[in-house]
Amino acid sequence: MSSALRINIDGLYINAQALRYNSKKSELLVFKTGKKVYANVPPLYLRGVALNRVERYKYLGHWVSDNLSDDEDLERERRALAVRCNMLAQRFARCTDSVKVTLFEAYCQSFYTCSLWVRYTQRAYNALRVQYNNEFRVLLELPHYCSTSEMFTTRRVDRFNAIIRKRCASTLRRLRISSNGILSTLADRWNSAILRHWIRLHSD
Incomplete structure (x- = not known):
């Protein structure tokens, strides 16, 4: 089946289902298979507009990469966590520890789409985990050398790994x-x- 014929069939399906696509907001992402790279990919048109080919795409807030790596999305979550925690530390510096813990659990433990993280480097995973630990220290004004296990256990707050398992x-x-x-x-x-x-x- 030629690419031109396939595009025509897709167009017929779009019309039959009364679907509307915005070609300006659509992009082409070609997933890699192992080490195989698809360099000569023919252009794909949506309602006469050629789609821009990208290596990554943000879908519903989650970064999807052509190599199926989740490192990009872990980095997104790490940066978002830093912003949220810094905001809490500045605005609620005079609050009690119990209030800070409640705020931390409400705003810093969501880890949006973390259950989809399957292929990632240990470096990216550890960077997010360390960020989580450090931000909790900053919010509660704890010394940087305090025990991670102790500070979470004494305040009955889930550690990073526990949150991921629950999600x-x-x-x-x-x-x-x-x-x-x-x-x-x-x-x-x-x-x-x-x-x-x-x-x-x-099991770990």
């Missing part, structure tokens, strides 16, 4: 009870990369 377990539970047959099937596939990663997080 992954919650996502897996929602997938398995989903009425969508595709999602529930993917959640039960033992050869799934994301399921293997979730299991490893809980």
Whole structure:
């Protein structure tokens, strides 16, 4: 099937389903397979407009890369965490520790889409974990050399690894009870990369 014919079929499907796409907000992302690089990719047109090819794309706030690495999204979360914590430290410096802990749990533990992080370097993961620990010290005005385990345990606050495990377990539970047959099937596939990663997080 030629690329021109395929584009024509896509256009017919768009019209039949009464869908509307904004070609100015659409981009082309070609995922790599291992070390294979697709250099000669023919141009793709959406309603007559050629789509710009990119190496990464931000979809619903989550960075997706052509090499399927999650390092970019971990870095996004690390920077966002730093901004939120610095704001809390400045505005609520005179509050009690209990108030600061409540604010920290409300604004600094969301880790949006963290359950989708599967392929990342240990360096990127550790950078986010260290940022989380340091920001908690700054907010509570603790010395930089204080024990990480002690400062979280005494205040009954989840550590970074515990939060990640809870988020992954919650996502897996929602997938398995989903009425969508595709999602529930993917959640039960033992050869799934994301399921293997979730299991490893809980076994470590």
